[in-house]
Protein backbone atom coordinates (compact mmCIF):
# COMPACT_ATOMS: atom_id res chain seq x y z
CA UNK A 41 0.00 0.00 0.00
CA UNK A 42 1.35 3.42 -0.93
CA UNK A 43 1.82 5.81 1.92
CA UNK A 44 2.61 9.53 2.08
CA UNK A 45 3.60 11.80 4.94
CA UNK A 46 1.13 14.43 6.11
CA UNK A 47 2.67 17.81 5.15
CA UNK A 48 1.43 19.34 8.40
CA UNK A 49 2.32 16.82 11.10
CA UNK A 50 4.41 14.22 9.27
CA UNK A 51 2.10 11.35 10.11
CA UNK A 52 1.92 8.47 7.64
CA UNK A 53 -1.22 8.54 5.53
CA UNK A 54 -2.42 5.65 3.40
CA UNK A 55 -2.95 6.82 -0.19
CA UNK A 56 -6.32 5.22 -0.79
CA UNK A 57 -10.02 5.85 -0.48
CA UNK A 58 -9.84 5.50 3.29
CA UNK A 59 -7.91 8.79 3.44
CA UNK A 60 -10.21 11.46 2.01
CA UNK A 61 -7.88 14.23 3.21
CA UNK A 62 -4.72 12.85 1.62
CA UNK A 63 -1.99 13.88 1.44
CA UNK A 64 -3.08 15.20 4.85
CA UNK A 65 -3.95 12.81 7.66
CA UNK A 66 -7.10 14.71 8.60
CA UNK A 67 -9.28 17.68 7.74
CA UNK A 68 -7.68 19.55 10.62
CA UNK A 69 -4.18 19.22 9.16
CA UNK A 70 -5.45 20.28 5.75
CA UNK A 71 -7.06 23.42 7.19
CA UNK A 72 -3.94 24.24 9.20
CA UNK A 73 -1.79 24.00 6.08
CA UNK A 74 -4.17 26.13 4.03
CA UNK A 75 -4.49 28.64 6.87
CA UNK A 76 -0.75 29.15 7.08
CA UNK A 77 -0.47 29.49 3.34
CA UNK A 78 -3.20 32.12 3.13
CA UNK A 79 -1.91 33.89 6.23
CA UNK A 80 1.55 34.42 4.78
CA UNK A 81 0.24 35.22 1.35
CA UNK A 82 -2.00 37.93 2.71
CA UNK A 83 0.37 39.44 5.24
CA UNK A 84 3.38 40.03 3.02
CA UNK A 85 1.76 42.11 0.23
CA UNK A 86 0.00 44.33 2.79
CA UNK A 87 3.24 45.13 4.59
CA UNK A 88 5.10 45.81 1.36
CA UNK A 89 2.35 48.14 0.15
CA UNK A 90 2.35 50.10 3.39
CA UNK A 91 6.12 50.44 3.33
CA UNK A 92 6.13 51.54 -0.28
CA UNK A 93 3.56 54.23 0.41
CA UNK A 94 5.43 55.47 3.45
CA UNK A 95 8.71 55.69 1.57
CA UNK A 96 6.97 57.37 -1.30
CA UNK A 97 5.66 60.12 0.92
CA UNK A 98 9.03 60.58 2.56
CA UNK A 99 10.67 60.69 -0.87
CA UNK A 100 8.40 63.59 -1.85
CA UNK A 101 9.95 65.62 0.96
CA UNK A 102 12.24 66.91 -1.76
CA UNK A 103 9.49 69.32 -2.72
CA UNK A 104 10.44 71.37 0.32
CA UNK A 105 13.73 72.26 -1.35
CA UNK A 106 11.99 74.03 -4.21
Ligand SMILES: [Zn+2]
Pocket residue numbers: 046047048049050051064065066069
Ligand atom coordinates in the same frame (compact mmCIF):
# COMPACT_ATOMS: atom_id res chain seq x y z
ZN1 LIG B 1 -1.47 15.49 9.91
